Amino acid sequence: MDYDPGLPPRDHGDSNDPNPSFDHGPVAAEIEGSSNAEANHQRGRNGRAPSDLCSGGEIETEEEEEEEEGFRSPGNSGYYGEGEISSALARIEEVDDGRNSAEIWARWKHHSNEDDASASWRKRKKHFFILSHSGKPIYSRYGDEHKLAGFSATLQAIISVVEISGDHVKLIRAGNHQVVFLVKGPIYLVCISCTKEPCEELMGQLELIYGQMLLILTKSIDRCFEKNPNYDMTPLLAGTDLVFSSLVHAFSWNPSIFLHAYTCLPLPYATRQAASAILQDVADSGILFAVLMCKHKVISLVGAQDASLHPDDMLLLANFILSSESFRTTETFSPICLPRYNPMAFLYAYIHFFDVDTYLTLLTTSSEAFYHLKDCRIRIENVLSKSKVLIEIQRSILEGGLFVEDLPFGVSLQSGGVDAKMSESLSSFMGLGVPGGLWHFIYKSIYLDQYVSSEFSPPVSNSNQQKRLLRAYQRLYASMHDIGNSSHKTQFRRDNDYVLLCWITPDFELYAAFDPLADKVLAVDICNKVCQWVRDLENEIFFLGASPFSW
Structure with a gap:
């Protein structure tokens, strides 16, 4: 199944050139979906997804996704949850303390009054589900898992019908929505999203949710399902709903999610x-x-x-x-x-x-x-x-971290043929004091598997703007790391919101956002200065152990 993210033309450059040149080239990204059985069995070919979640007119795609209650908006200071986590279990075993599993979840659940018939539930832009191979709901980002039992059974049926034919469903596209599936033995994970995030990123987020479950229970949970296919995991995860919700919230603001650093x-x-x-x-x-x-x-x-x-x-x-x-x-x-x-x-x-x-x-x-x-x-x-x-x-x-306003530019920025009038015009755009209109950057050291990002500052000041920029970085990261595009080491992308520049070498990756009027030559010069600045500060901003870990 072909996927066209609609990216603007890519620019290429030589990763070994400290001042890379950018030549226009085509952008092509293909995401692997399920194979032959998908055409025969997947709902979504006719523009409909499980239940009527993706039906036309239900989702207002221009609105920003609502922030989770109890969490801070995306920013630089991290996140906190409220509540407690029950003690993790030293071994996996059947739990029956006489309480209904719905009662166990209720104390911790946000929007627990919602189900798939609720208008508010249908308007959520991004859903996550965990269910067992028998269709029993384990976790949902929004709504009451037990009220969503029928919806979970529909998801399970889609997976099972395709597997019976010897294939594996990975992706269904329905209008603006992507339905992404991840099968981990007896555990099924599903994401339904209209956030325009790349399929690979959504799949990676499902992997992290599964990893969070393993952190609490270990993979030995599989043995419970081997003994009892209808096993109810809810009591084992009692009180941990906030852990999953906190992780899902981090998908919107934490670069560690897609950088794996x-x-x-x-x-x-x-x-x-x-x-x-x-x-x-x-x-x-x-x-x-x-x-x-x-x-x-x-x-x-x-x-x-x-x-x-x-x-x-x-x-x-x-x-x-x-x-x-x-x-x-x-x-x-x-x-x-x-x-x-x-x-x-x-x-x-x-x-x-x-x-x-x-x-x-x-x-x-x-x-x-x-x-x-x-x-x-x-x-x-x-x-x-x-x-x-x-x-x-x-x-x-x-004091906070690095601020783009503190980037040392030296005596002059007029390298690469950029005249003083252009430099002055760009530096004053929207009242910013950063020459070249640099708004934000992320620098990843490939050798250390560590990254540093600048603090958010105007005009990327509120949570929605920060979330939008991080998702733009996600798409840029996915396109640069796509297997079919592995030879492309630089990319310069301009749209109505900002200019994005990515530069990948064997030693580092740099992602930078500039104002939409930024000059390409000047932006490249600024990126070189950012890299030098990071190298000058590496003893303070990176952990340089004598024996770096190798993962």
Whole structure:
């Protein structure tokens, strides 16, 4: 099934050229759908999706998606949830505490009064569903899972009919909607979206939702379905609805989702080294991983020899921790699974918050290590206090990250033949003080699997504008990493909202947004200056461990 995202013409350049030239070329992106059986069995060929969710006139595609209740709007400071998470389970087993599973979910569910007959439910721009292979609902972003049982059965039927024919359904297109399917053994995950995000990105988001479920339950949940195809997972996930909702909310604002990289809290090099030294000390005493974080940003992390922590696991672990108020109020020792590390086994996480933002996670394979990890935490806390690391962390939070207004331009920007009149005109556009009209950038170090992004500032100031820009980056990332377009290392794209420039080399990836009137030559010059600025600050904005992880 062909997919045409309607992207403007692509520009190409030489990735090894520090001042790449951009020559126009065609854009072609093809997304793999289901194979032959799709034409015979998928609903969606006639413009209709499961139930009538995608029926014409129901969705106002120009409106911004409503923010989840209880979450901060996309920004630079991270996200918090409200509520608690029930204790994770050390082993998967049947649970029957006499409560109706609907009652277990009700306390935590947003919009629980909605179902597929509700006008408000139909107007949601992006739905996520988890269901079992028997069609039993497990999670939905909006509405009551039990009221959506019929809708879940319809989704299950679509998957099953195609599988009976020996094929696998991946994508249905219906008007402005995409229905994306991900089958993981007895677990089915579905996204229905009209947000114009690339299919690959939606599939990646489903993978992360599945990974979040594994973090709580491990892949051994499959055995429960082997014993009982009608197994009800709801009691096992009681109280974790907020974890999934927080992750789904992060899809709109967190570049880690599509970059598969993590970001660090900016700190003086000596401060980060002091934190790393004490973490290394405790790691040598039998700890698998020691991670010090501030909100969703890494301060330092240390792993045992030959052990690596994938950025996706770090993302899911941070989301799990930050979604619970209980972790903030007491030290916790909880079994968790890192799906990229080992999806079949539990590790044990000791979690302690030093303050409202900064927390330590110590991971071990031993279920009897609580008191040892507590002693390690006390040692770490003493060192962090004496070396004033915690004070530096608070200072960094107050100061924020990188601002495009602080980009050093030197004496002149008139390189590449850009005259002074043009430079002055661009720098004054919309009252911005940044020469060249640079609005925002993301720089990813490929070697470190880390990224740094500038803080949002005017005119990208409110949550809807930030969400729109992040989704534009997503589309740019997907087009640049499409297998059929692997030879293209640069892209310059102009539309009514902004100019986007992407530059990929073996060492880094750069994504930058400029005002719509930006000059291409000047934009390329600005991007070179951004790269140099990041390299000058790398000791402060990246974690440069002596033994970088290799995932």
